[in-house]
Amino acid sequence: MYRGIRCFVPNEKGRILGNVLEPVDFIKYVWKIGNSEAxxxxxxxxxxxxxxxxDxxxxxVGADLQRRFEENSYxxxxxxxxxxxxxQFEAITTYEDFVKSNCEIVILLTDCTYLDIYCKDRQLIEKLYNHAKTLPVKGLHCLSDENDGRTGMVAF
Structure with missing residues (x-):
């Protein structure tokens, strides 16, 4: 079963995170911000x-987050x-918490380059994967129950 995608994004200022996330319909969601430095x-x-x-x-709200990703260099x-x-945010600390929660998508970027996107919608996972293939990312692959060793669902 697919969980999401993983790739390495360039360590530079720009809009790469927004570019990778382009297939996501941000407006469908309210976004909880965890530990972040951006x-x-x-x-x-x-x-x-x-x-x-x-924040x-x-x-x-999704429209505001999408606008920030699209209109700014960061x-x-x-x-x-x-x-x-x-x-209605929930405490998610493990992948199992994510599966049981009403959270639909988790985006974790660590150390400027390591990007993991977990999603409950398999079609969105496929869209994210196919879109990321057109971008300057490296090491792109789908995360599955067999190849994903992540236990904690936090960026740091």
């Missing part, structure tokens, strides 16, 4: 926080996102 790159080439304190506390170090159909 920055907008402003006009002066300085970094500003990608997520606000309110961490309340979550972020640099991501760690990103922990969980997409829910409503604002």
């Amino acid at each position: 920055y907008f790159v402003n006009q002066n080439n300085h970094f500003e926080d990608f997520f606000s304190d309110d 961490y506390e309340l979550g972020i 640099y991501t170090i760690f990103v922990d996102l969980q997409g829910y159909p409503s604002e």
Whole structure:
């Protein structure tokens, strides 16, 4: 059974995370922000926080998150996102928690380059995989029960 995809993204500022996530319908979800370290790159080439304190506390609606990914250059170090159909967030610390929860998608980026996307929708997994093949990512493969050793569902 497929769980999601894994790949390595370039360690550089830009829009690569948004590009990889293009097949995701962000508007369908309210996003819970876990431990994350990500920055907008402003006009002066300085970094500003990608997520606000309110984002961490309340979550972020899909349209706002999508706009941030599409309209800005940014640099991501760690990103922990969980997409829910409503604002009823749950504590997810393991893959089993994810399976039992109402969370539909988990996006984990660690150390700037290691990207894991877990999704309950097999068709979306296939769309993400096929789309990622067209991008400058490396080591792309589908995660399955047989090849995924991840136990914790956190970025760091």
